Amino acid sequence: SQELEQSPQSLIVQEGKNLTINCTSSKTLYGLYWYKQKYGEGLIFLMMLQKGGEEKSHEKITAKLDEKKQQSSLHITASQPSHAGIYLCGAERRDDKIIFGKGTRLHILP
Amino acid sequence: EPEVTQTPSHQVTQMGQEVILRCVPISNHLYFYWYRQILGQKVEFLVSFYNNEISEKSEIFDDQFSVERPDGSNFTLKIRSTKLEDSAMYFCASSERGTDTEAFFGQGTRLTVV
Numbered sequence: 001s002q003e004l005e006q007s008p009q010s011l012i013v014q015e016g017k018n019l020t021i022n023c024t025s026s027k028t029l030y031g032l033y034w035y036k037q038k039y040g041e042g043l044i045f046l047m048m049l050q051k052g053g054e055e056k057s058h059e060k061i062t063a064k065l066d067e068k069k070q071q072s073s074l075h076i077t078a079s080q081p082s083h084a085g086i087y088l089c090g091a092e093r094r095d096d097k098i099i100f101g102k103g104t105r106l107h108i109l110p
Numbered sequence: 111e112p113e114v115t116q117t118p119s120h121q122v123t124q125m126g127q128e129v130i131l132r133c134v135p136i137s138n139h140l141y142f143y144w145y146r147q148i149l150g151q152k153v154e155f156l157v158s159f160y161n162n163e164i165s166e167k168s169e170i171f172d173d174q175f176s177v178e179r180p181d182g183s184n185f186t187l188k189i190r191s192t193k194l195e196d197s198a199m200y201f202c203a204s205s206e207r208g209t210d211t212e213a214f215f216g217q218g219t220r221l222t223v224v
Contacts (some may be wrong), residue, residue, distance in 0.1 A: 037153075041217060042215050042218045043201065043203075044215075045212050045213070045214055045215070048212050088153060098143075098155065099155065100145075100152055100153040100155075103153075
């Protein structure tokens with residue numbers, strides 16, 4: 001079965017600093033989703049990556065999928081308090097579902 | 111901007127009671143999903159639904175669970191006889207064309223079984 005490992009499990013970053021969250025798959029990915037979840041709330045879609053080597057950016061968040069399509073990284077530049085939350089990577093499956101990692105909790109210190 | 115809406119936002123029910131969680135997917139979407147997240151744990155897939163039938167379900171989705179699209183807009187998850195361990199946040203999601211497109215999630219229904 002598809003296993004997704006996210007690292008780190010949690011991260012505390014000073015406001016203004018850059019940070020990177022990683023997501024590694026045990027199998028080649030058909031596609032990779034990144035979502036953000038605020039504590040106790042729903043999942044907010046950030047980006048979807050499907051091609052090896054693909055990179056997408058949205059505001060100060062950049063996500064990349066490696067050439068082998070087994071690893072993705074999410075990079076936040078100049079972090080702000082609004083970036084705090086849980087970041088989830090999800091693996092796209094051919095059988096119409098997304099399998100999620102356990103998430104990375106991000107805390108931003110003022 | 112179109113969004114997936116879920117009602118209620120919070121449901122408290124007694125063990126053994128039936129609950130129905132409601133979702134209104136984005137109008138032109140054809141694929142619908144239910145996920146759940148037990149407090150402190152990861153988001154888990156329950157079921158996917160397409161063309162008025164279940165296309166995939168997980169081990170969690172046993173005979174106590176059922177899904178329905180009673181009309182053109184609603185997508186419901188029913189739990190027949192709730193157990194304490196059913197307490198979780200339940201998320202509905204929809205996508206336009208399945209796994210080739212973004213899946214958008216609702217805000218969730220927090221189910222508390224007492």
